[in-house]
Amino acid sequence: MADVKRMAIVVHSGTLDKAYPPLMLAAAAGASDMKVDLFFTFWGLLLLRKKGLRRAKLPGIMRLGTGMMRWRIKKVGIASMQELLEAAKDSGNLTIYACTATMDLMMVKKEHLIPEVDGFMGAAGFLDIAADADIQLFV
Amino acid sequence: MSEKPIANKTFDARGLQCPMPILKAKKEIATLDVGQILEVLSDDAGSKEDFPRWARRTGNEFLGIFDEEDFARYFIKRLG
Numbered sequence: 663m664a665d666v667k668r669m670a671i672v673v674h675s676g677t678l679d680k681a682y683p684p685l686m687l688a689a690a691a692g693a694s695d696m697k698v699d700l701f702f703t704f705w706g707l708l709l710l711r712k713k714g715l716r717r718a719k720l721p722g723i724m725r726l727g728t729g730m731m732r733w734r735i736k737k738v739g740i741a742s743m744q745e746l747l748e749a750a751k752d753s754g755n756l757t758i759y760a761c762t763a764t765m766d767l768m769m770v771k772k773e774h775l776i777p778e779v780d781g782f783m784g785a786a787g788f789l790d791i792a793a794d795a796d797i798q799l800f801v
Numbered sequence: 802m803s804e805k806p807i808a809n810k811t812f813d814a815r816g817l818q819c820p821m822p823i824l825k826a827k828k829e830i831a832t833l834d835v836g837q838i839l840e841v842l843s844d845d846a847g848s849k850e851d852f853p854r855w856a857r858r859t860g861n862e863f864l865g866i867f868d869e870e871d872f873a874r875y876f877i878k879r880l881g
Binding site: 686692693694696707738740741749753 | 816817818819820821823824826827829855858860
């Protein structure tokens with residue numbers, strides 16, 4: 663193939679509604695031979711903690727409806743976030759970065775994180791990656 | 802596209818929602834030789850757009866969609 667397309671996403675939110683789309687896109691991109699870089703920052707870091715994806719809730723008062731939403735996700739046949747992450751990793755096209763600057767703020771330590779995290783960097787590092795991407799998103 | 806292609810392998814993705822049919826198809830097509838044809842059965846409404854675009858994007862050839870009553874058959878020839 664001529665040139666490999668790249669996608670860079672800032673994952674800023676830790677709630678279920680905002681965590682799903684980047685993972686779906688990452689999985690689809692991985693299967694479409696695109697390289698994906700996900701930069702988890704602020705509340706997004708909470709998703710990288712062990713069991714973080716499983717514990718993600720809907721935001722605000724909708725939090726109460728999280729169980730119902732998870733039930734519906736399963737019922738209509740949408741993959742779990744863990745499955746999407748695994749599939750994206752499996753494609754060999756996904757690289758996950760944790761934002762070092764906000765790790766202290768969110769009280770997230772390296773040893774809390776899932777082994778799928780590939781690296782740690784700050785804003786300038788991720789901007790360097792995003793500058794070469796064809797698709798840049800902030801979720 | 803009138804003649805239905807003869808597939809070397811059929812993968813049943815019915816019941817799976819986006820993006821899983823594509824993810825599974827990616828794995829399936831990797832098991833074929835170049836020039837062989839994968840048939841995917843899918844009832845995901847997004848597949849109508851997803852499969853032709855995904856096939857092109859991954860350097861393969863999309864051969865066509867054949868509608869059944871409540872799903873569709875997608876044929877992709879492995880090129881890459």
